[in-house]
Amino acid sequence: MSASRPPTLSGPAVRTMADLPGPTPRPVLGNLRDVVRDGVPNRVLERWADTHGLTYRIRLVRRHILVTADPAVIDLTLRRRPDDFRRSAVMSNVIEEIAPQGVFTAEGDRWRRLRKVATQSLNVAYLRQYFTTITRVTDRLLGVWEAAADSGARVDVLDQMMRYTLDVTAGLAMGHDLNALQSTGEGLHSRVPRLFPEFARRIYAPVPYWRYVKLPRDRRLDATVREIEAVVRDRFAAARDRMATGASPANFLEALVKPIADEPAVTDEEVFGNVLTMLLAGEDTTSSAAAWSLHFLAQHPEIHRRVRAEADEVLGDRRLPADPATVGRLRYAEAVVHEALRLQPVTPQLVMQPTRDLTVDTRDGPLFVPKDTLMYVLLSYGARRDSDRFPDPDTFRPERWLDGGLPAESLPFAPFGNGPRFCPGRNLALVETTVVASVLSRAFDFEPDRTAGPVGERMTFTSFPTNLGLRVHRRTD
Ligand code: HEM
Structure with a gap:
């Protein structure tokens, strides 16, 4: 070039x-x-x-x-x-x-600075501290699915995964327990997932009318952002107080508040923009990847059985992985996620x-x-078309990622992007989705439910499944 x-x-x-x-x-x-x-x-x-x-x-x-x-x-x-x-x-x-001043939209030197802060707070060292949030929310998810198994209710998989990732991300981003998984009616849990489709609608709009006149949906969007802002501001004050005591950061917001040596402090607006960016970037993408993974598992009982056998062996008597190292041993479940991202890329x-x-x-x-x-x-075009690298490219085959097969990612497969702006949430997303695929496969049999119509795909800002329903049954073997 x-x-x-x-x-x-x-x-x-x-x-x-x-x-x-x-x-x-x-x-x-x-x-x-x-x-x-x-x-x-x-x-x-x-x-x-x-x-x-x-x-x-x-x-x-x-x-x-x-x-x-x-x-x-x-x-x-x-x-x-x-x-x-x-x-x-x-x-x-x-x-x-x-979401002004977030790392996703920043450019030039501002991006360099925000990127450093954002990746530092999401790095593996912090992920260890975050692990308790992931297991707490996964335990809650298991409880909700056990109730669905007992009542015979249809599980709306994407909705469940959105609630799950929202609970994890709100916990990690600012130490807030939203409890979307057990919430009913309207609330942030139902409003945050509507933000991405609104972004997409505005990006493709021929005229930016909302800058001159607000429709009801624009007013709802503003109200949602104000609602999130209120929660963040509340948590912000608590984070500042805790960091002033010299404690080490336990969530993304606290890591933002704690100054990095030789770096100018992050402004209040940047804190808000980045916490909101994490909430958005971490919720929609990861929920879709987890939902597609469960879809493929429901379609392929033999693969489901292998994920279950691996979970039985790795987790033993425990209901949930004890630590990140245990998740690292759920290799087949992780391969299922890579393969789901290959066939149904989220971005x-x-x-x-x-x-x-x-x-x-x-x-x-x-x-x-x-x-x-x-x-x-x-x-992701090459991931479906490059049959040299991906033999039989339309077939769902997690084994291709294992045992000296393919490296996790490299072009033409780049589900998390590439280069200096590569997704900083990749590891977190893989931990969440691997844990979900593993523990749900272990606990339940999946029966596809097509009462809402065939499973489809839609893309707004990210790509996600439609009509993805399951009936779940407690395992009998
Ligand atoms: C399966 C889940 C996910 C997928 C497929 C995904 C995918 C992506 C992609 C394709 C990009 C653009 C990369 C580029 O420009 O090269 C990106 C950026 C980003 N992602 Fe993710 N992501 C996921 C989960 C997450 C999570 C869990 C978080 C944080 C909690 C996160 C935070 C971000 C941020 C902050 C950026 C902007 C990075 C920058 O501009 O420097 N993502 N993601």
Whole structure:
């Protein structure tokens, strides 16, 4: 990749966006209707890569977008941050209106500083302290599912996983026990999961009308953010008091409040933005990954039995893993999660922009990409299409991740991103999902429930399953 370079007569011809293939745009809306019609824009973009090649262009109303599934371009785009590429400004502006100053949307030096603080508070050392939260909430989840088994009630798997991850994330982010798993009616537990779809709606909106006039749904969004803000402010005061005593941080908020040597203190607004970022980034993604894992287990009884046998052996008499090292021994359950993320990636694409004019080497030759061009980076396309690396790619086969098989991730499989902005919650997410897959498989038999219709997929900001219901039965073997 090189800096701005106009096409020359010598060397390979440098293509421009206008030279790229792509689906024919319709008048006014361009390709927008085709992209959003079935609620799975990621799948539409992947199919177009099959037809038009790994790098192509689309138009959404007036925005011309470069779409790429080319591993070399993806690699460069992800690695050359924050200097040469940034997250899409449209997306970041929409999120910043709600969660300003968070690490996900920060750029440049502010991102460098916030990233350091955020990763430090999520690193493995802290994860050890967080482990009690995970086991406490998992125990609660087991209790709720035992009640469902005894009453014969249908389990809405995604809803359950959202409540589970919300309880874990609120505990880890700020030491708050939301108890979404046992809550009924309306509350933060029902409102937080609606934030992501609202982000997506605003990102794709042709006009940012909410800056001028608020619809009822915009007012509900504001009210939810104020509600979360009140909880964070309350916890913030307690965190400050505790850190002033010299105690070591027990949650993300406390870690933010405790100054890092040689780093300027994090401002109050940055604390709020980052706690909210953790709540959002940790809840929707992880719940979807856990839900898809349970879906595949329900579909494959032989794999379910193997997860159960592993849990029996590793956990012995204990209902829950005693420590992170024990979770590390649940290797087959973790392989189930990797395989679920491969077939049903939760974040199948990232939206980026170059910060300057660049020439990028694509598989089909050099391509000139002007500063600020919107780029849809398809993170998981190769995981379904690269049959050299993933033989029989449409088959759910966790064994491929074990015993000298595949390394956990590397392009073309990057479910947690790559490079310096790689997901800092990856380890936490894998612990949560592995524990859930293991202990639920151990305790229950799963019977798919299709009363709400066939299981489907939808993508708003992240991708998630629809109509995913189970009847669960206490194990009999
Ligand atoms: C299965 C679950 C998860 C998936 C699939 C996932 C995926 C991702 C992806 C693809 C990115 C963008 C990476 C990039 O730009 O290269 C990201 C960023 C991020 N994730 Fe996750 N994530 C998950 C769970 C979590 C959890 C549990 C947390 C924290 C509690 C978290 C916090 C973040 C943050 C703060 C960022 C922004 C990092 C930055 O911009 O420097 N994620 N995640």
